Amino acid sequence: MEFEEIYALYSPQIFRVCMGYINDHEQAKDLTQETFISVWQNLSSFKGQSKISTWIFRIATNNCLRAIEKSKRVMKTELPYNLPSPEEDAPEERLAFLYNCIARLDETDRIIISLVLEDLPQAEIATIVGLSNVNTRVKIHRIKEKLAAKFKQHGQFD
């Protein structure tokens, strides 16, 4: 697979995962770029022991975790008491609200839920994060519950 093809296929997904982790558009763009810089530099040495998507998501999520060292701040703004109902046309607000809810989770939970929302299979998420399949399933269940509680608190999913 050529770099251009890989980039076209995965960069939107990687950006969304980075955005889910860091909740800042510019920082997420930087993390996406850093991820693909690593991909470009190491593509020739990629041994294919895992799926290419697993490899790329591992690089991306590890880059996100490195933000802990670089003291990049995760943006957390106040959650509004009530959001517009789903029928109302406010997609940006709803997306911002979702990012804010995710930003309130633990670091690794933010990564896991972002991968879930990207529709990655549980087994692949387990390989990326480094947990067993069972642990991953339990974690995903708990994170979904936490997220649902936050949405319900703010007038969503009645």
Place this chain on the structure above:
Amino acid sequence: MDNLIDLKKIWHSAGTDDLPSPEEVMQAAKKFRNQKLRKKAALILAAFLLVCVELWVVFVYKSTMLTTRIGEAFIVIAGTILLLTNANSIGRFYRFNDFSNKEFLAFLEQTRLNQIYYYKKTQVTAFVFCSIGLLLYPFEMLYTSPVLFFAVYAFIILYLCVLGFIVRPRVFRKQAAKLNDTIKKLEIVSKQLN
């Protein structure tokens, strides 16, 4: 959660049109690699040159005093310590490639612990060897001229004292505080995966 489908719909509505083009990423990759490695490579090159020059001097300059030989040996040892530890740290940087998040967090933690060890032990050892080497090496050339002897030794001792008792402890305190803070944060995040 029954509403996961709704969340996925919201999640996928994020705009990704303003991401850079693949060409821009490749351009940045070339620049990034050079910048990141330049500092480390310069240090390794400096240590390598120091060792080479010192070895060359050993063979060209036939000293008659043991102090000169010991001085040369100690400077070579200090240069070798610097060379090996920095080359090893570059190697570690290249070896991490396909780690899971859990492995990566452990790798980062170990790297930061290594760094603290480097500042605490390795750097001090290299500094001691280099200082003794610098003090012994010029003795043969200077002992016949008292004025020059005192002037050069006063300068070397002052330089080593400033470096060893003021600059190094200050840098170490700053770096250690930062590294310990990072290690604590990494430990907290690592626990999330246990």
